[in-house]
Amino acid sequence: MRTQGTRVCLIDDHALFAESLQIALELEGHEVRRIPLPKDLHNATALLPTVLRYKPSVLLLDLDLGNADGSALIEPVTRAGGAVVVVTGSTDRARWGLCMRYGARKVLPKTGPLNDILATIRRISEGRTVTTAEERDELVRFWRDERKEVQELHERLGRLTHRESEVLGMLMEGNQVRDIAAHSTVSEATVRTQVKSILSKLEVTSQLAAVGLAHHASWNAPHSS
Incomplete structure (x- = not known):
């Protein structure tokens, strides 16, 4: 059964990907709002007032937004009651772990099937789990290991x-x-x-x-x- 009326915000700097995803989501019955990105964006939190005004149930978030890091939006949107799903071209598992630590519900690769994104939003709309505790812990462990390694490198430097x-x-x-x-x-x-x-x-x-x-x-x- 198709879930109707889920409010979805979409932040991505790849126009073709974002437009295709918006069409697919709207065909599923979701209400989608794409957030425009300023050309001189250097801090993703500048987008926060626009996102919060829309009051999305789900924020679909890219991490690499030109010169800005989209992960800065995860915590404030989560605190406001929105579910954040990261859809990224990054394959850095430590970075995925940081997103989970900030409160993201799921991290999905852009190379994955479109249906994975649709299914994730559907499960969130139905109040179901989209990431197991084991999956989350594994990703956060990647982040902790990476942070420890970088700290050791800075000690050498x-x-x-x-x-x-x-x-x-x-x-x-x-x-x-x-x-x-x-x-x-x-x-x-x-x-x-x-x-x-x-x-x-x-x-x-x-x-x-x-x-x-x-x-x-x-x-x-x-x-x-």
Whole structure:
């Protein structure tokens, strides 16, 4: 039996996907409101007043909204009584776990069948469970493990001297040893010694691995002098 009258908000920055999903939901009998995204959106919470005015039963939410992270909407919408279903192109299970921790009822991949989204909304409308406790705990565990790993990476990065941090920052920008030496007016041998120290402190064996570690930790280098 088809559930009628469920108020659904849809936030997604992929027009074709959003339009297709809206059509499918309306054919199911749901009342759908797509929230327009400003071109200069940098904080997803700017959309919150519009979402709350609509008072949706379900918010279908993408995570990557241009320069904004949609996960910032999960907690406030949940507190207001809405059920949040994340539909995302991200395959990062730790990120999915963070969404569940914030209160999302379900996380679905955009690569999955359309019917999975429709069935999830139908089950929520009927007051039924859409994610088991085991599934939620597993995803949250991914997030906790990722957070622990990132904390450990930041501890390693914290061992660097200011100068070593500057050098790592320049490596992250794609500079070679000779470029860094020329920029800093020091010898290439000096920079190589600094790079060797960076690798030792970060417990990696290559410049590429050091740069990858810094990116994974979302680390910001100090401005080079």
